[in-house]
Amino acid sequence: MYLCSLLCTVVTGATSGIGKAYSNELAQRGLDVVLVSRSSDKLQAIANEIEEKYERKTRCIQVDFTDGPSIYPTIGKELHGLEIGILVNNVGMMYSETCEYFLDAPDAEQKITDVINCNVLSVPHMTRLVLPGMVERGKGLIINMSSLAGRRPHPLVSLYCSSKSFVSFFSECLHAEYKSKGIIVQVRMRNSLIDVGSCSPGKALDTVGHSSYTTGCLSHTLQSMALTVLLPDWLRMSSFFVRKQHDFLKVRNKKNAKKSDTQ
Numbered sequence: 001m002y003l004c005s006l007l008c009t010v011v012t013g014a015t016s017g018i019g020k021a022y023s024n025e026l027a028q029r030g031l032d033v034v035l036v037s038r039s040s041d042k043l044q045a046i047a048n049e050i051e052e053k054y055e056r057k058t059r060c061i062q063v064d065f066t067d068g069p070s071i072y073p074t075i076g077k078e079l080h081g082l083e084i085g086i087l088v089n090n091v092g093m094m095y096s097e098t099c100e101y102f103l104d105a106p107d108a109e110q111k112i113t114d115v116i117n118c119n120v121l122s123v124p125h126m127t128r129l130v131l132p133g134m135v136e137r138g139k140g141l142i143i144n145m146s147s148l149a150g151r152r153p154h155p156l157v158s159l160y161c162s163s164k165s166f167v168s169f170f171s172e173c174l175h176a177e178y179k180s181k182g183i184i185v186q187v188r189m190r191n192s193l194i195d196v197g198s199c200s201p202g203k204a205l206d207t208v209g210h211s212s213y214t215t216g217c218l219s220h221t222l223q224s225m226a227l228t229v230l231l232p233d234w235l236r237m238s239s240f241f242v243r244k245q246h247d248f249l250k251v252r253n254k255k256n257a258k259k260s261d262t263q
Contacts, residue, residue, distance in 0.1 A: 007083045010034040012065070012126060013091030015042035018145060018188075018201065022088050025201040027054040031086065036075065038064040065091050065122045066114040072125045083137070084130040089167075090145045092119045099156035099249045112159065119163035123170060131183070138182040141208060144171045146187045152233065155242045156249070184208060 009026045013019040014035040023033050027050045035043050040062045047058040061078045063071040095115050096105040105111060123144055134140025147164040154161040168187055175185035186208060235241055 007085050008032045008034065009086035009088065010036060010079065010084055010126070010130060011088040011090060012036045012122060015039055015046055019088070019090040020046060022090065022143075022201045023050065024054075025205060026086065026088075027056040027058075029205075030056070032057040032059075034059045034061065034079065034082065034084075036061045036063060037091070038062065065118040066093075068113075068117040068121065069125065072129065075126070076129050079129060084133055085137075085139070086141045086143070087126060087130045088143045088145070089123045089126055090143075091122055092145060092163075095157065095159040099246065101156065101246070102158050115159050115163055119160070120166050123167055127174065131178070134183050135178065135181050140183045142171075142174070142183065142185045144168075144185065144187050146171070146189055148189050151189070153237060155237065156246055 009023075009031045011019050011023045011026070011033060014023045014033075015037040019037070023035060023046060027033050033050055033056060035046055035058060037043050040060070043060040043062060047060050050056055050058050059078065059082075061075055063075060065071065093115060095111055102108075127142060131140070131142070134142075144167050146167040147161070151165075151168065152161075168189075171185050171187045175183075178185065
């Protein structure tokens with residue numbers, strides 16, 4: 001019922017994965033959807049799908065979040081006049097396609113800037129655009145996509161997990177600042193070890209108002225608890241474990257590359 005009272009939603013990174021799933025779920029629940037992503041063709045395809053399947057209005061905003069602060073005036077103009085009730089800050093990227101030591105990642109200088117622009121700056125900038133209207137109306141929901149990697153240090157994905165740590169702490173602070181004004185800020189803790197489809201956005205949305213953190217489903221929660229016990233920080237952060245993990249992942253990536261070549 002709470003979600004039904006919110007007229008329009010904005011989803012970043014809306015053309016694939018979790019962003020696409022949230023866009024469809026929210027449209028199915030009766031909300032119009034503003035889709036924000038970098039591919040015009042994919043945006044239009046998702047927009048057509050939502051309009052045909054759920055008979056909801058859509059609007060597409062084509063921007064590349066790695067471009068940094070220059071994109072937000074454009075987004076602000078496109079959102080002007082809309083009553084945004086829900087913001088899903090989903091857009092994000094990895095530092096490298098593989099888990100690597102910080103200095104070994106390809107094109108490191110550019111990737112550092114891209115990850116900070118996409119994973120970190122996007123969250124407060126998008127929030128700044130929609131939060132004033134939410135406060136004025138006395139209700140709103142902001143869902144920030146973080147990761148279980150943002151709750152504990154993860155060597156070999158140092159920049160990515162640090163960026164997700166920012167998202168988690170920013171969300172906690174924002175929720176404390178604005179919950180008295182009717183604003184809910186929820187962190188969705190994604191787990192890369194489980195397939196996206198195994199934990200639907202519907203399950204996560206059902207926790208809105210009950211929990212400021214959600215993993216999306218029970219299997220994610222149980223896996224997080226198990227990993228905390230089985231891999232304590234003293235072991236995960238040891239040089240020996242990091243080296244062994246890196247060697248294992250290199251072998252696995254080579255095997256996966258060979259499989260791709262034969263398909």
